[in-house]
Amino acid sequence: MSDSPSASSDAPPRNEAQRPRVSVVMATYNRLALLPRLLQQLARQTLPPSDYEVVVVDDGSKEPAQGPLEALAQELPYTLRVETQKNAGAAAARHRGVLAARGDVVIITDDDMQVPEDFVQRHLEQHPEGSRHVVLGRIDPDPAISDMPLFERWYAYLHDRLARRLHEEGAHGWNLYTGNVSFRREDYVAVGGFDPSLKQSEDIELGIRLEKAGCQVRFCNDSYVLHGSDHTSFEKWLARAHRYGIMDSRLSERHSDVPQVDPWRMLFEMNALARPLLATAVALPGPTKPVTNALMGAAKLADRLGLKQVAFKSTSVAYTMEYLRGARAEAGSWREVARRIARYRQASAQGAEGFPRDAGKDSSGAP
Known part of the structure; x- marks a missing residue:
């Protein structure tokens, strides 16, 4: 399969007159109540308002965002489109936003983030003239994290752990996440942009193509966002884990030379005590569903008792069980499961030039 996504990457012509240096792009869906907070924070940036613009793409929200946002735009010092x-x-949605962007540098963030006053400037400083950088910024939890469900606090814990490792060891394309990233628009267009056929992990897949195309992936610890969440449904959280297992399987088929994105790696990277549970989720996807629910029940109890690490470890195993059920569903047959596991083992043992074998843990789509 080709590395390029199926969506057209033909970019519309841009007006060069008074073109901003930076475009901040975000997709939104049914979050009209949250958007003004972020847009107002972007109005207080240290850069002159003429240096940046904001492009919001409403992905078919039930309450259309265009009217209220265009009214808000009259109060903002920068151009909001x-x-x-x-x-x-x-x-x-993000692909459409990047193609509509007029800045040479594009920053992507999410509609539920909060940003400091130097957010845009910090990213711009990472893209000196002639560079081809992909810059990941830090994602910190919202101060109200204690009020969020356990699974969202677990995500925040993973982001914190990932940030520490990227700061110490450096970043790669498979670490890319869309909550806080910037790149040159021309590099994005050249590789074809996000693949809309991937309903999860499209960020990682784009990062891999950008790195393969010669971009240097960097981590900027000083460029941070605060991430809150309005996700409260445990069932939707499990469904998302299942989708990640499916989409990471497709991603791995496309980039079989990058073992860090292969979902079957979890059978070998997770704690040895957890591996029998993961194996049973693959062998008996349906009958082991109650085990996953029981694990989350134990995690919530540990959380109430103040046993944070126990709660997070139990949550991680529960997530990974559902993640591997997704990978198992995508594989279909036992013969195909065996083939994919064998392929991962071979790729992991051989390694891939420029892609260290131990750097793929804690990526945005993986537990």
């Missing part, structure tokens, strides 16, 4: 489309997913 709103694009609308039928619901097609975050990848398609």
Whole structure:
């Protein structure tokens, strides 16, 4: 399969007159109540308002965002542009936003983030003239994290652990996440942009293509966002884990030379005590569902008792069980499961030039 996504990457012509240096792009879906907070924070940036613009793409929200946002735009010092489309997913929405962007540098963030006053400037400083950088910024938890469900606090814990490792060891394309990233628009267009056929992990897949195309992936610890969450459903959280297992399987088929994105790595990277549970989730996907629910029950109890590490470890195992059920569903047959596991083992043992074998843990789509 080709590394390029199926969506057209033909960019519309841009007006060069008074073109901003930076475009901040975000997709939104049914979060009209949250957007003004972020847009107002972007109004207080240290850069002159003429140096940046904001492009919001409404991905078919039930309450259209265009009217209220265009009214808000009259109060903002920078140019705010709103694009609308039928619901097609975050990848398609972000792709549309980047193509509509007029800045040479594009920053992507999410509609539920909060940003400091130097957010745009910090990213711009990472893209000196002639560079081809992909810059990941830090994602810190919202101060109200203690009020969030356990699974969202677990995500925040993973982001914190990932940030420490990227700061110490450096970043790669498979670490890319869309909550806080910047790159040159021309590099994005050259590799074809986000693949809308991937409903999860489209960020990692884009990062791999950008790195393979010669971009240098960097981590900027000083460019941070605060991440809150309005996700409260345990069932939706499990469904998302299942989708990640499916989409990471497709991603691995496309980039079989990058073992860090292969979902079957979890059978070998997780704690040895957890591996029998993971194996049973693959062998008996349906009958082991109650085990996953029981694990989350134990995690919540540990959380109430103040046993944070026990709660997070139990949550991680529960997530990974559902993640591997997704990978198992995508594989279909036992013969195909065996083939994919064998392929991962071979790729992991051989390594891939420029892709260290131990750097793929804690990526945005993986437990």
